[in-house]
Amino acid sequence: MAAQPMKSRWPGLLLLAVILVVLALMPLLVNNYWLRVATGALMWAGLACSWNMLGGYAGYINFGHSAFFGLGAYVTAFLMNDPFGLPFLATIPAGMMVTAVFAVIIGAPTLRLRGAYFAIATWAFAEVLIQFASAMDFTGGIGGIGLPPYLNERFFYYAMFGTAALTYLVAWALFERSRFGLKVKALRDHEPAAEAMGINTALVKLQTFVLSAVTASVFGAIFAYWVTFINPKSVFGGDITDQMVVMVLLGGLGTLWGPAIGGVTLFVVNRLIWMHWGDTAFYIAILGAAIVLVVLFLPNGIAGLFVRRKANALEKVAEKLIGGGGER
């Protein structure tokens, strides 16, 4: 929380400004294919940031985060179709509210658990939603559900860009520059000590969980409208959470920019592999290799190379995640 000297801030601010300008002008600089890649990269950067809120800043490893992405997607699909026929933008707050309610219902009991137990409980929640969405008629069952097509790549690019930018702004303001962030990081590092400092850790964890979930639901809503068709596996699938986890680990757990670095890197690699070899399991091997490399050489991710000071406790969280968890 101590103010950084202004002279050390300028290079970072300048780099951020350049990145924002390039991103704002992206539709003028690239063709439609690469614009879709950029849209996807922004979505994954935002999703990884939403996972990092709980997993990185609070130290609670959520293996069911795709559940909230899927909830946002399904609420939008459901409300845009008959008999509701709501406009896209009106479905987003509805998805956020539904997701918040689910997050409170799931988070209140499961956040009493720690380590692997919490991870398993959240993973089970996402699995339940897959089965539910597969079994119900109103969700389209296993066949999925279509949305009214809107073939405007620029709209979806700017929707993802704006949402990702807002996500990082909120993460910066809340976790890096406010006393709420101090409370979250305190409970991550030593929960009984945080309680002894007057911090209501149960409430702070739940608030973080809901924020993380609601953020993912907004990306799910945009994703559903973008791809115009969703099914249980495509939005609730465990591989969605797996990718977020690897992206955050690669970029830097518990850092602001780590999820962006990891998200963009892995998604672009994914697309390059697809361009050269088509649909292949090679990407899974890349993910596996990324995990191994992070464990061996970058326990604090790429961002950790620049922020060495934040190493130790985050390494412990990463060890729990990579090494199979366990009690804290």
Added chain:
Amino acid sequence: MTASAQASAEPILLVRGLYKHFGGIKATNGVDLAVGRQEIAGLIGPNGCGKSTLFSLVSGTVAPDKGEIRFDGRAIAGMSAHRIARLGLARTFQIPALFDNMSVTENLLAAAAEGHWPGAQERAAATLALLELGHVADNRASDLSGGQQKLLEFGRAVMRQASLILLDEVTAGVHPNIRKIILEAIASLRERGVSFLVIEHDMEMVRSVCDRIIVMDSGRVVTSGAFEDIVRNSEVMQTYLGRPQ
């Protein structure tokens, strides 16, 4: 005011008939004690006699099986730790429980994040100066030496602006210079109205700082009184110091 008079006049902490059993282990087995306002009470006893469990019970980290705990006139037995902390009770842990990944300054600010935020930056600077930690203010907590970690944890308790601070072996194993800093800070805080209950094995520290000594053994308070009276007590000599008088 004498030590015993302080303890009897509307104590800031009153414990009566406090029980906590872990399976067959009777960690506290009917503890009765009181800490007076602005008093520095020392809590001594052999390892495993229930001192740290008593701290956990009073601070809300562990719920008691039975018994009464009153802090500043309010019943707090079974209350959650964060609510007790907000009433003005702070504690340290036997093994420093720092926020390892945060800087020294952030550790102090985190201690003030709930309920004491206005002016926290200034108080953190003052606490750094009081504890002579200014030169490591931006260091990560886990990078500090053992003694500095003890200082920082004590500093967090100071940041809570508490009326009662429970100190669990806060000077154990630290350099004499750091010990001196802590003892001076305790004396200074007492002058500002803070009360202390101090677990300590260092009898010289107990003698020099504490107004009154409370002796525990086998989960109960055996006796209490001035240091000179305690060391003349044959029961204490046998149970705590391990030699007959």
